[in-house]
Amino acid sequence: MRKMKPCLDETEWKIVHLVVTGGYDERLPEAVEYLAELKELVTKENLDDKVTFVLSPSDTVKVHLLSQCTALVYTPSNEHFGIVPLEAMYMEKPVIAVDSGGPRETIANDITGLLCPAINTHFGVAMARLIKDPGLSKQLGIAGKKRFTKFFSFETFSANWVKALESLQEIKEKKSQ
Numbered sequence: 001m002r003k004m005k006p007c008l009d010e011t012e013w014k015i016v017h018l019v020v021t022g023g024y025d026e027r028l029p030e031a032v033e034y035l036a037e038l039k040e041l042v043t044k045e046n047l048d049d050k051v052t053f054v055l056s057p058s059d060t061v062k063v064h065l066l067s068q069c070t071a072l073v074y075t076p077s078n079e080h081f082g083i084v085p086l087e088a089m090y091m092e093k094p095v096i097a098v099d100s101g102g103p104r105e106t107i108a109n110d111i112t113g114l115l116c117p118a119i120n121t122h123f124g125v126a127m128a129r130l131i132k133d134p135g136l137s138k139q140l141g142i143a144g145k146k147r148f149t150k151f152f153s154f155e156t157f158s159a160n161w162v163k164a165l166e167s168l169q170e171i172k173e174k175k176s177q
Contacts (some may be wrong), residue, residue, distance in 0.1 A: 001047055003124025004131075012131050017050055018073075019065055024055035066091040070137050071130045074103060077118045081105060085113070089148040094140035096126045106152070112144035 005013055020038065025031050035053070042051045054061065066072065072088035074097040081102035085095040089106070095113035097103035107113040114129070116122035130137040150156065 001050060001124070002045055003121045004127045005124075007125055007128030008131060012128075016131065017052065018047075019052050019054055019069070021054040021057050021062070021065060062087070063091070066093055069093055070134070071096055071113075071127070071140075073123065073127065074098070075118075075123070077101070079103065086148055086152050089113075089141075089144035089152075092138075092141035092145045094130060094137055094144060096123060096130070106147075108143070108147060111140070112147045113140055 001016070001018060004016070008016065024035065035055075039053070042048055054065065057065065066088055069088075071094045072085065074082065074085050074088075074095055076082070077098045077100055079098070079101040085097060085103055085106050088095050089112060095103070095107050097107055097113065097115055098118045099109070099115035100118070103113075103115060107115055109115040114126040116126050130140075
């Protein structure tokens with residue numbers, strides 16, 4: 001947020017609000033510590049009125065948050081194939097993610113979202129870019145839904161699964177001849 005603010009004018013900054021959400025287990029000391037660190041950072045940066053934490057949201061809350069957001073910011077580095085970016089793409093929301101791991105497979109840079117080095121300045125600029133250009137945000141979101149449908153939908157998965165099984169059956173039949 002600190003790196004995004006200089007990229008925005010006062011009116012744009014006024015409407016910015018970051019919702020940090022995800023699974024949270026208070027039984028895990030590292031989760032409790034990390035949340036405390038994040039909250040302390042928000043306070044230190046004087047962003048208490050700009051950041052909301054939503055811990056372990058229900059599916060209904062997740063859908064609501066995705067329906068209302070400008071974009072999804074997905075920050076894990078070297079993350080495996082993640083479902084969260086696909087959920088956003090399904091909801092026609094662009095994804096800003098680290099340019100590594102699973103997001104390289106799911107997000108088409110500058111087509112369905114924005115891939116960034118794991119550097120806060122790059123994320124700030126990417127977020128500001130979508131706030132400054134709502135048309136771009138909408139365009140990336142629409143393209144994301146198309147990409148989701150083409151490559152990651154249940155129908156596509158099912159068709160590819162059937163092809164794989166048929167291919168295995170052909171190989172088995174050739175070996176038995």
